[in-house]
Amino acid sequence: MGTAEQTVEVVDLTETTIRELNQRLHDATDGGPQNWRITHPNGLHAIGAGINAPLEIDIDGHVGYYCAGMNKEANVRIHGSAGVGLAENIMSGTVIVDGDTSQSAGATGRGGLVVVRGNAAARCGISMKGVNIVVEGNVGHLSGFMAQKGALVVCGDAGEALGDSIYETHIYVRGSVTELGADCIEKDLKEFHTAELSGLLAEAGVDANPSDFKRYGSARKLYNFSIDNADAY
Amino acid sequence: MTNEPTPGAGMRESALFDRNVIHEIQRKAREGIYDIRGFGAKRKVPHFDDLLLLGASVSRYPLEGYRERCNTAVTLGNRYAKNPIELEIPITIAGMSFGALSAQAKEALGRGATAVGTSTTTGDGGMTEEERGHSEKLVYQLLPSRYGMNPDDLRRADAIEVVIGQGAKPGGGGMLLGQKISDRVAEMRDLPKGIDQRSSCRHPDWTGPDDLEIKIGELREITDWRIPIYVKIAASRPYFDVALAVKSGADVVVLDGMEGGTAATQDVFIEHVGIPILSAIPEAVDSLKDLGMHRKVQLVVSGGIRTGADVAKALALGADAVSIGVAAMIALGDNAPEHQQEYEKLGSGAGYYDDWHEGRDPAGISTQDEELGKRFNAELGGRRLANYLRAMVLETQTLARACGKSDVRNLEPEDLVALTIEAAAMARVPLAGTKWIPGLNGNTE
Numbered sequence: 001m002g003t004a005e006q007t008v009e010v011v012d013l014t015e016t017t018i019r020e021l022n023q024r025l026h027d028a029t030d031g032g033p034q035n036w037r038i039t040h041p042n043g044l045h046a047i048g049a050g051i052n053a054p055l056e057i058d059i060d061g062h063v064g065y066y067c068a069g070m071n072k073e074a075n076v077r078i079h080g081s082a083g084v085g086l087a088e089n090i091m092s093g094t095v096i097v098d099g100d101t102s103q104s105a106g107a108t109g110r111g112g113l114v115v116v117r118g119n120a121a122a123r124c125g126i127s128m129k130g131v132n133i134v135v136e137g138n139v140g141h142l143s144g145f146m147a148q149k150g151a152l153v154v155c156g157d158a159g160e161a162l163g164d165s166i167y168e169t170h171i172y173v174r175g176s177v178t179e180l181g182a183d184c185i186e187k188d189l190k191e192f193h194t195a196e197l198s199g200l201l202a203e204a205g206v207d208a209n210p211s212d213f214k215r216y217g218s219a220r221k222l223y224n225f226s227i228d229n230a231d232a233y
Numbered sequence: 234m235t236n237e238p239t240p241g242a243g244m245r246e247s248a249l250f251d252r253n254v255i256h257e258i259q260r261k262a263r264e265g266i267y268d269i270r271g272f273g274a275k276r277k278v279p280h281f282d283d284l285l286l287l288g289a290s291v292s293r294y295p296l297e298g299y300r301e302r303c304n305t306a307v308t309l310g311n312r313y314a315k316n317p318i319e320l321e322i323p324i325t326i327a328g329m330s331f332g333a334l335s336a337q338a339k340e341a342l343g344r345g346a347t348a349v350g351t352s353t354t355t356g357d358g359g360m361t362e363e364e365r366g367h368s369e370k371l372v373y374q375l376l377p378s379r380y381g382m383n384p385d386d387l388r389r390a391d392a393i394e395v396v397i398g399q400g401a402k403p404g405g406g407g408m409l410l411g412q413k414i415s416d417r418v419a420e421m422r423d424l425p426k427g428i429d430q431r432s433s434c435r436h437p438d439w440t441g442p443d444d445l446e447i448k449i450g451e452l453r454e455i456t457d458w459r460i461p462i463y464v465k466i467a468a469s470r471p472y473f474d475v476a477l478a479v480k481s482g483a484d485v486v487v488l489d490g491m492e493g494g495t496a497a498t499q500d501v502f503i504e505h506v507g508i509p510i511l512s513a514i515p516e517a518v519d520s521l522k523d524l525g526m527h528r529k530v531q532l533v534v535s536g537g538i539r540t541g542a543d544v545a546k547a548l549a550l551g552a553d554a555v556s557i558g559v560a561a562m563i564a565l566g567d568n569a570p571e572h573q574q575e576y577e578k579l580g581s582g583a584g585y586y587d588d589w590h591e592g593r594d595p596a597g598i599s600t601q602d603e604e605l606g607k608r609f610n611a612e613l614g615g616r617r618l619a620n621y622l623r624a625m626v627l628e629t630q631t632l633a634r635a636c637g638k639s640d641v642r643n644l645e646p647e648d649l650v651a652l653t654i655e656a657a658a659m660a661r662v663p664l665a666g667t668k669w670i671p672g673l674n675g676n677t678e
């Protein structure tokens with residue numbers, strides 16, 4: 001225990017600038033520090049943006065915009081809430097938030113896993129391209145807008161226009177859906193989807209029964225423009 | 234009897250309902266959809282042709298052509314970036330996507346630009362190995378769709394361009410129709426093959442200038458503040474948009490006029506939204522000057538740039554460089570007469586072809602069809618583009634020397650007059666032979 005604690009690199013953001021922190025994280029290689037604890041984030045932006053190594057990072061407090069943006073390989077745990085664009089365009093690794101997130105969490109993410117223990121605001125998973133997102137609470141309006149790939153799991157309720165103009169992302173919601181967006185419909189929860197959902201809940205450490213969820217996806221009616229669908233736009 | 238109308242005496246064509254208008258009404262009535270096409274605005278708007286340069290005379294002396302140096306190099310992005318872009322010529326290649334263009338065409342753009350020491354730009358489809366490998370200086374666009382966006386490509390780019398608008402469609406997103414979605418394009422964009430790929434008009438993770446500033450900060454962090462960050466805006470409210478781009482931390486502002494090209498946009502958008510680049514440059518320059526940032530944040534302008542004369546006039550109005558798209562495609566071989574018969578089969582003709590969105594380009598440029606793509610020789614296309622760029626630079630230098638300038642960027646509004654009242658008002662230079670600048674000189678603003 002004592003040895004493990006000695007290997008943790010502690011960075012206090014009241015003493016270190018974001019630039020210095022991110023440069024050190026970018027420079028971290030196999031020989032450098034792998035375990036990091038960042039203290040006093042105080043809502044600062046772009047903490048841990050552009051990490052490109054399998055680092056283990058704990059952040060003690062609330063973070064601002066774009067925390068862990070474009071993350072590759074790192075596992076980032078935020079012991080607080082997160083601002084806009086959490087883990088935007090994440091490529092791999094995991095980003096876990098104990099609290100809530102502002103809008104556009106996991107936006108355009110192409111891989112990896114984002115877990116929100118609290119609620120996620122509007123546009124959660126907007127244009128997601130392969131990332132998996134698990135939200136234990138509720139998601140705001142236009143979540144999964146133009147979502148292309150990956151899965152969005154909502155253990156609470158979903159707001160208006162869920163999955164508007166969705167492509168091939170799988171959306172699972174346990175609670176209510178205020179309104180489905182254009183071309184988004186409820187679909188059967190098949191064996192494959194139950195297995196996918198079970199795996200994601202387990203990976204996120206969420207205790208929930210997959211059979212309590214409903215699945216939503218694309219009706220695929222807007223995939224190729226047809227004038228007969230003009231009233232859907 | 235024939236059904237073909239025969240123009241002649243007594244048959245007066247309506248100015249409002251001319252043959253093109255009638256054809257389009259009939260087409261809409263038949264198909265029930267607006268016209269989507271490529272190319273740029275085809276209507277006549279006040280442009281650089283409406284300006285003239287004042288050559289040197291008694292009051293100032295010219296430089297000797299081919300003898301006295303006239304610098305064309307320009308540095309872009311030295312406000313914050315550790316490694317600004319050093320261009321040998323003030324003409325860059327605008328963003329055009331892999332998807333809209335074939336991989337061979339993207340390679341040719343890289344070859345041509347690199348041969349003359351300038352940059353090329355990715356587009357709404359990610360970065361391909363062909364263009365990275367053949368482009369010494371490559372600008373990587375961050376667009377609302379984020380198709381193919383990844384931090385590795387950000388790190389191997391020479392600059393990042395945050396695209397907010399495009400002159401052909403200020404306020405509009407994009408559309409790549411299903412017929413151009415090959416396996417490779419689909420994979421790069423994380424979407425199924427064969428479906429229409431829409432590009433949204435707003436960015437997914439920021440709204441407004443305060444967010445943009447934070448977004449630019451994130452991009453700088455990811456790239457360790459090494460490379461410049463451009464902000465590209467469509468010309469609609471350039472004074473305010475330029476000011477907000479500067480406030481947001483842009484190193485370079487790219488301003489695209491309504492004449493700017495597109496791969497696929499509604500005709501009504503191309504022809505009716507945005508303002509001519511001629512009218513946008515003075516507003517943008519005013520904005521930069523009011524902030525004390527002219528020449529500190531560089532201004533790159535585009536939209537209908539065709540000749541060295543266009544380049545010289547744009548620089549004289551205060552731009553630091555220009556960007557070309559449609560002209561570069563034509564230099565590669567688009568609309569070339571050798572394809573006339575095939576253009577006719579597509580219901581068009583060499584010089585008219587603008588259905589770039591359909592993917593059937595006989596020149597092999599605006600297509601993803603493998604067989605059509607093979608027709609295009611990237612090496613030859615690159616040479617043609619380099620030749621064209623060199624010729625434009627020579628033209629620009631010729632005009633600059635005639636005005637007594639040892640650097641093309643020393644051209645200034647004082648070197649210009651306008652041929653029309655409209656151009657004089659927009660460019661804010663006097664009507665030729667007068668001291669009159671409509672809107673200035675004590676006239677109603």
